[in-house]
Amino acid sequence: MHVAWTQAITVTSVIIAMTFFVRARSLLPLARIARPLAR
Secondary structure: OHHHHHHHHHHHHHHHHHHHHHHHHHHHHHHHHHHHHHO
């Protein structure tokens, strides 16, 4: 049961990390485009 609990946390952490990476990669060009417009 402890192994399953650790595995569940690992899988959740990987999913969160991948989601954050994809979101940051998709927002990076938008921030780069919006920065000159804000100035």
